[in-house]
Amino acid sequence: MRVVAAMSGGVDSAVAAARAVEAGHEVTGIHLALSRNPKTYRAGARGCCTIEDANDARRAADVIGIPFYVWDLSDRFHDDVVEDFRSEYAAGRTPNPCLRCNEKIKFAAVLDRARALGYDAVATGHYAQLRSCPDGTVEMHRAVDMGKDQSYVLGVLTQEQLRHSLFPLGNTPKPQVRAEAAARGLLVADKPDSHDICFISDGDTGGWLREKLGAATGAFVDHESGEVLGTHEGSFAYTIGQRRGLRIGTPAPDGRPRYVLDIEPVSGTVTVGPREALAVDRVRGSRPRWCGAEPAGVLEATVQLRAHGAEHRARVRVTGDDVEVQLLDPAEGIAPGQSAVVYDGTRVVGSCTITATARSEASAG
Amino acid sequence: MTDPTHPLVYLDHAATTPMLPEAVEAMTEQLRRTGNASSLHGSGRAARRVVEESRERIAAVLGARPGEVVFTSGGTEADNLAVKGIYWTRRDQDPVRRRVLTTEIEHHAVLDPVEWLEEREGATVEYLRVDHAGRLDLDHLRVGVERDPGSVALVTVMWANNEVGTLQPIEEVVAVAHAHGIPVHTDAVQAIGAVPVDFGGSGADALTLTAHKLGGPYGVGALVVRRDLAPTPLLHGGGQERRIRSGTIDVPAIVGFAVAVEHAVKQQADHAARVSELRDELVRRVLEIVPDARVNGAETDRLPGHAHLTFPGCDGDSLLMLLDHHGIECSTGSACSAGVPQPSHVLLAMGRDHAEARSSLRFTVGRTNTRADIDALVEAIGPAVERARAAAR
Numbered sequence: 170m171r172v173v174a175a176m177s178g179g180v181d182s183a184v185a186a187a188r189a190v191e192a193g194h195e196v197t198g199i200h201l202a203l204s205r206n207p208k209t210y211r212a213g214a215r216g217c218c219t220i221e222d223a224n225d226a227r228r229a230a231d232v233i234g235i236p237f238y239v240w241d242l243s244d245r246f247h248d249d250v251v252e253d254f255r256s257e258y259a260a261g262r263t264p265n266p267c268l269r270c271n272e273k274i275k276f277a278a279v280l281d282r283a284r285a286l287g288y289d290a291v292a293t294g295h296y297a298q299l300r301s302c303p304d305g306t307v308e309m310h311r312a313v314d315m316g317k318d319q320s321y322v323l324g325v326l327t328q329e330q331l332r333h334s335l336f337p338l339g340n341t342p343k344p345q346v347r348a349e350a351a352a353r354g355l356l357v358a359d360k361p362d363s364h365d366i367c368f369i370s371d372g373d374t375g376g377w378l379r380e381k382l383g384a385a386t387g388a389f390v391d392h393e394s395g396e397v398l399g400t401h402e403g404s405f406a407y408t409i410g411q412r413r414g415l416r417i418g419t420p421a422p423d424g425r426p427r428y429v430l431d432i433e434p435v436s437g438t439v440t441v442g443p444r445e446a447l448a449v450d451r452v453r454g455s456r457p458r459w460c461g462a463e464p465a466g467v468l469e470a471t472v473q474l475r476a477h478g479a480e481h482r483a484r485v486r487v488t489g490d491d492v493e494v495q496l497l498d499p500a501e502g503i504a505p506g507q508s509a510v511v512y513d514g515t516r517v518v519g520s521c522t523i524t525a526t527a528r529s530e531a532s533a534g
Numbered sequence: 535m536t537d538p539t540h541p542l543v544y545l546d547h548a549a550t551t552p553m554l555p556e557a558v559e560a561m562t563e564q565l566r567r568t569g570n571a572s573s574l575h576g577s578g579r580a581a582r583r584v585v586e587e588s589r590e591r592i593a594a595v596l597g598a599r600p601g602e603v604v605f606t607s608g609g610t611e612a613d614n615l616a617v618k619g620i621y622w623t624r625r626d627q628d629p630v631r632r633r634v635l636t637t638e639i640e641h642h643a644v645l646d647p648v649e650w651l652e653e654r655e656g657a658t659v660e661y662l663r664v665d666h667a668g669r670l671d672l673d674h675l676r677v678g679v680e681r682d683p684g685s686v687a688l689v690t691v692m693w694a695n696n697e698v699g700t701l702q703p704i705e706e707v708v709a710v711a712h713a714h715g716i717p718v719h720t721d722a723v724q725a726i727g728a729v730p731v732d733f734g735g736s737g738a739d740a741l742t743l744t745a746h747k748l749g750g751p752y753g754v755g756a757l758v759v760r761r762d763l764a765p766t767p768l769l770h771g772g773g774q775e776r777r778i779r780s781g782t783i784d785v786p787a788i789v790g791f792a793v794a795v796e797h798a799v800k801q802q803a804d805h806a807a808r809v810s811e812l813r814d815e816l817v818r819r820v821l822e823i824v825p826d827a828r829v830n831g832a833e834t835d836r837l838p839g840h841a842h843l844t845f846p847g848c849d850g851d852s853l854l855m856l857l858d859h860h861g862i863e864c865s866t867g868s869a870c871s872a873g874v875p876q877p878s879h880v881l882l883a884m885g886r887d888h889a890e891a892r893s894s895l896r897f898t899v900g901r902t903n904t905r906a907d908i909d910a911l912v913e914a915i916g917p918a919v920e921r922a923r924a925a926a927r
Contacts, residue, residue: 197855238855285925286852 170289172196172335175275176229176237178222180350180357181294181338183229187353188337189292190233196292198230198237201279203246204368225357232354242278249273251368255381258405261434262506265322265476266366268520272325272458280333290333295319297517298339299331307331309460310515314342321476324510324520325458375406387437389417392430392446404437410447410502417441428502448499450529454492454509454521463487464511464518471512472496474503474523485511485518492521499528542861543907545816547747547839547900548696548724549865554749554794554901561751561790571783572772581785588792595799596741596758597732604757604775605788609723609744611768612757613643615779616719616740617690619765621651624687624717626766631687635678637662637670637702638883639695643742644721645879648690657687667832668700668884676710683714693722693731693741697880697896698831699840701729708737717763723747723755727798728806728837733758740765743795745787749901750794754787809899810838812908816897817841819912824919830881830894839899844886848893848922856918857895862911865896893926 172194174186189196200223223239230237250270257264280291296312297320309331312318326334338346350358365372382405389398399417401407407415411429421427421443428447431440452474457463464470464487471480472494482497494509503526511518544552569581586600593600606612617634624631634648638661651657660678663671670691679686689711694701704720711718717739725731727748733741740763744755759765759778771780798805820843821827830842845853850866857864866878877891897911 236858238851240851282852282925285927286856286921 170194171287172290172292173199173279173283173288174235174292175279175294176200176226177294177363178225178229178357178360179294179363180347180355180360181296181343183226183233183294183355183357184346184350184353185292185294185335185337186229186235187233187349187355189335190235192337194290194292194335196233196235197288198226198233198235199279199283200226200237200239201246201274202239202241203243203250203274225360229355229357232356240279240282242274245278246270246274246368249278254366254368255378257506258378259382259434260506261404261432263408263504264506265508266368267322267476268325268508271322276326276330276334280330284333290335292335292337294338295323295336296338296343297323297336298515299334299336306461309517310339311512311517312339317343320512320517321473321478321508321510324460324508324517326460327458328461331460375403378405379403385437387439389415390438390440392440392442398441401437401439404432404434404439407432407439408502409504415441432504444501447501448528449501449503449526450496450499451527452494452496452500452503452509452523453525453527454494454523455490457487457490457492457519457521459519460517461519468511468513468518470518471514473510473512474500475507480512483511495529543863543910544902545862545864545897545899545907545911547903548699548837548896548898550746550752551749551900552902553746553751553790554797556797557750557790557793560793561786564786564789567785569785571785572774581783584785584789585783588788591792592756592795593758595796596726596743597734597736598741598758599761601761601776602733602758604759604778605783605791606755606757606779607753608746608755609641609721609742610643612742612744612755613641613719613721614647615757615765615768616742616759617644617647617688618651618655618768619778620717620719620740620763621655621657621687622766623764625655625657628684630685632657633682633686634659635662635675635686635689636660637664637691639664639668639697639880640690640692641696641721641723644690644692662691664700664883666885668695668698668830668880669832669835670702670707672703672706672710675707679710679714679716683716686711686714686716688719689716690719690721693720693725694729694837695831695880696724697878698842698884699724699837699898700832701725701835701837704736704738712737717760724837726795727802728809728839730802731799739763745791745794748794748798750791751787754784754791756791805901806838809901809903812903812905813839813841813897813899815905816899816908816911817843819908820915823912823916827919830884830886837898841897841899842894843897844890844894845919845922846890846893847926848919849926850892850894852922852925853895853918856921857911857914860910860914860918862914865898866894 172189174196176182176198227237250266254264254266296317298310300308311320369377384402387404398419407429409429412426427441430442468485470485472483481500484495486493505523507523508520510520569577571581571585589603590600593603634657648659652659663674691702691707708718719740720738721742722731723744726743740759746752767778769780774780826846828844877888881891
């Protein structure tokens with residue numbers, strides 16, 4: 170196949186590209202320029218958006234021996250990921266920009282462009298496994314290295330996208346990928362992993378949002394009494410389930426820590442309460458994306474509700490655009506805007522965007 | 535994939551040129567010799583003789599005096615030396631001289647230094663307009679100068695634009711500036727060997743050239759500058775190049791440079807006739823296949839090898855990549871240091887929008903091209919444009 174390898178400048182995508190070459194594909198390395206002004210994105214060696222990273226990717230392509238180009242997707246990235254992130258927070262939701270980037274950029278804009286230019290597939294350094302079935306469909310499964318598994322952020326991919334994707338690292342533990350990078354002479358072998366949001370240069374998401382959305386004072390309100398406990402400078406700085414950094418003047422009467430339970434963006438009200446009030450067992454979602462056939466009836470499955478979060482056993486019912494998830498054991502800190510990814514064993518069934526959460530009466534006591 | 539030592543179809547001569555075999559020869563021979571041109575002993579004198587003979591050869595073909603040729607590390611350094619060095623000297627002579635007049639379409643080796651002078655050295659930069667063909671608006675220059683001639687430190691206008699190839703009216707620029715005693719610098723990096731360039735005849739006070747654009751080695755160039763202008767040095771040290779440019783003299787590079795300049799200037803008329811014929815054929819045949827493509831730059835007053843084309847609906851980067859895959863090498867004329875494509879400031883200044891600026895490619899024909907190269911491009915361009923259009927939808 171003719172393959173475009175998306176190369177961020179990190180170790181994973183470099184080894185993925187090298188493996189695609191070894192698998193016999195004709196590979197072209199592509200670095201995605203996602204920032205309109207590279208200086209405003211993360212500096213240093215951790216991100217995917219700096220000049221340094223573009224150079225690292227180029228040098229890796231040299232070592233692997235493949236042609237290399239930079240594709241400018243900064244406008245698409247700004248509109249579909251950065252702007253989405255900003256407006257979702259403004260609406261009081263907690264989006265996952267990596268998921269959105271996979272859905273709209275890496276496996277949409279990049280894949281579409283690659284296919285139009287005569288390529289068959291996009292290879293990335295994501296940790297997930299693809300399996301071809303006898304009927305010609307492709308299944309996506311969790312990576313062998315569960316600590317690095319990235320199937321959650323790929324849960325938005327459709328069958329059509331999966332058929333034109335390659336994840337050469339899914340069967341390998343990360344330490345082995347680093348060792349392989351060193352053995353291949355790739356200078357990025359010991360480059361640190363990236364963790365933060367790539368378009369927020371200093372990792373200060375609250376500060377970034379404050380700058381984009383402006384300060385909007387609001388109240389901290391107790392979930393039972395409705396009493397105003399204090400004020401804050403913008404509800405977007407908080408996430409459901411957050412405990413640290415609330416800076417509420419009055420301590421709780423029982424002296425126990427308070428958690429963010431709910432955020433109402435219009436009034437700016439942040440509702441706080443004890444940890445047990447965080448537990449939810451009903452999750453409703455919309456905008457479902459299925460990796461294969463849409464599940465019919467009630468599906469006994471497991472659900473992951475955030476990146477690197479735990480798996481929850483659940484019953485999932487799909488009605489058109491509506492997804493209802495009944496968790497068999499409650500989950501904490503689940504916020505609208507996050508994605509729920511549905512698994513059947515290790516296989517990714519699909520995902521939806523969480524719109525609401527609730528507690529069943531039965532489990533409320 | 536392309537073998538980098540033998541590109542199949544190299545149509546990017548404005549980026550750099552294959553080195554002239556005679557220049558390789560001369561440079562290689564000199565590399566085998568020891569001798570610092572500043573040393574007083576025999577081998578030093580021998581090296582110095584090579585440098586001075588090279589200086590004389592370059593001066594002779596450019597209509598300059600040998601003493602006016604200052605060797606530098608290339609075009610960027612020569613532009614920096616001219617812009618900053620002349621600004622500093624003129625401002626020090628009279629502190630009201632703080633205005634720098636230039637065009638919107640200069641190379642970044644001029645634009646970035648003038649911007650730096652504005653940020654750090656109290657300069658006021660005025661960017662002169664160009665028309666839709668990329669040619670300087672002389673009236674704008676005239677108005678700009680005459681508003682307050684005494685405050686102008688320097689006028690700097692390129693001889694020919696590196697992207698679209700449009701020639702600039704240097705003699706007229708000089709006439710306007712000299713009427714008020716204002717010095718003129720011109721970046722002639724793309725012009726030497728392509729069009730007739732006579733430093734003395736043009737009246738310009740400083741002129742930049744570089745070796746690798748005309749068949750010479752990388753890393754060497756020169757500022758030809760009137761002696762009484764005395765640009766303030768950028769580099770201080772051993773006092774070489776009449777104290778204007780310190781640093782041990784790169785004798786082998788300079789001799790290769792001299793051979794290349796001499797050849798380029800002496801062959802200029804034949805070269806221009808040959809490459810312009812190929813270029814015209816390239817444009818005609820590409821337009822036959824892609825009828826809605828548009829030629830950018832001046833119709834006639836243009837460098838002979840430049841063909842700058844807009845392919846509506848295509849991303850220039852996609853086209854470049856598809857052609858590269860066929861071993862056909864050209865340029866979008868706009869890469870920044872990260873390789874992140876920026877819309878060309880030249881096309882924007884010519885009144886094109888961002889989309890047009892991003893859908894353009896520059897083909898530059900040179901000494902080693904043949905009709906077979908044009909054939910190869912003509913064969914590849916149709917499917918490439920079709921694909922690039924599909925990818926941009």
